Each structure stands twice: as C-alpha cells, then as structure tokens.
C-alpha cells in the first residue's frame with residue numbers, strides 16, 4: 001500500500017519520511033534519491049536525468065516509471081511512503097493503472113508558504129553518500145560536518161538548491177504537481193498538514209494521518 005507524500009521542494013517530505021522509516025518501520029521510496037544514485041553511478045538513466053535535474057525541471061515520465069517499477073518491486077505487503085512521485089497528473093494516472101498492484105491509500109500534502117520554503121532550502125545540506133538531509137541552523141548534524149547516519153564528511157548543497165533553480169522548481173510544483181492534489185481530492189483521500197511547525201509536531205500529525213488513511217484503505 002502506498003501513501004503519497006507531496007509538497008513543494010523544501011516542505012520537509014524527505015526529513016519526515018526518514019523519521020517515519022526509522023521510528024515506525026515504514027519503507028521510504030524517494031524518486032529524487034533514486035535519480036541521484038543513478039547520476040552518481042553514471043547509468044544511462046543518470047545521464048538522461050543529470051542536466052534536467054540540474055535545471056530544476058522534471059525528468060521524463062517513462063524514465064520515472066522504470067525507476068518506480070524497480071524501487072517498488074517486492075514491496076506489496078508493506079506500507080510505502082512515496083516521496084517525489086507523482087509529480088504530475090500523468091504520473092498519478094500511471095501509478096493507478098500500470099502500478100495497480102501497489103494501491104494508493106491516499107496523498108498527504110505538507111503545506112509550507114513560499115517564503116518559508118526559500119529560507120529552508122537556502123540552508124539545506126545533504127549527505128552525498130546516503131542522502132540524509134540537514135539544515136545548517138534548523139537541523140544541523142550532531143557533529144559539525146559529519147553525517148549522523150553514515151559518518152560521511154561529504155555534506156554538500158544539492159546543485160538544484162541554488163536560488164535560481166529553486167525558483168524554477170517551485171514554479172514546476174505550482175504548475176504540474178498541484179493538480180495531483182486535485183486528483184486525490186476528487187477520490188476523497190487527500191489530506192493537508194501544516195508543515196511550517198516543528199519537525200516533531202509535523203511528525204506526530206503525519207503519523208496519525210498515515211494510520212487513518214491506511215486503516216480506511218484496509219477496511
């Protein structure tokens with residue numbers, strides 16, 4: 001069963017999905033993380049995605065479908081938190097049709113206003129090894145410059161977190177991804193959570209909402 005986590009870049013989807021995976025045993029699948037791994041390994045998919053991601057635009061739908069088929073394989077009995085997909089209406093429809101063996105219990109939007117998103121992203125750093133996200137002031141690693149999770153000292157700014165790319169990504173979200181919310185709203189399974197609160201407050205709310213959606217789907 002899939003729970004779609006959606007929200008603009010910087011809304012905290014990755015951080016929250018990591019917390020829910022660590023504390024509650026949910027499985028996190030992030031299409032952005034999967035694409036970055038392909039780029040790092042220099043695969044054919046990585047070569048297609050690299051320039052597109054660097055500009056803050058969307059990678060073609062057929063590439064994403066291949067990635068998702070691989071990432072979801074064998075997860076039929078688990079609750080998967082899907083971070084970063086669907087990013088447009090066509091992807092939402094594809095998930096429902098081609099990937100119907102992974103039913104979507106609902107979508108949860110983390111809502112954060114644009115100014116807040118920009119200030120969050122401007123301080124964001126990630127571990128180049130394991131992708132764990134941090135924020136220079138709001139959520140720094142325990143030891144400066146060292147990843148809490150894997151011990152790597154490669155904490156870097158993502159190339160697409162540069163201010164001009166962020167503006168493009170926020171526009172892409174408004175234009176392409178917001179219609180995905182209407183798609184799930186029409187099915188009565190779209191929830192919105194105020195993502196501007198502390199990490200722990202958002203976590204509690206998110207966990208309860210995931211449990212509600214999973215229960216309703218299972219009934």
Ligand code: AMP
Pocket residue numbers: 009031032033035052053054056057058059060064083084085086087091160169
């Ligand atoms: P994220 O880590 O979710 O912010 O994704 C980083 C970038 O990966 C996006 O700006 C897109 O270029 C690409 N990407 C991730 N997921 C998708 C998707 N579902 N469809 C198209 N492009 C995607």
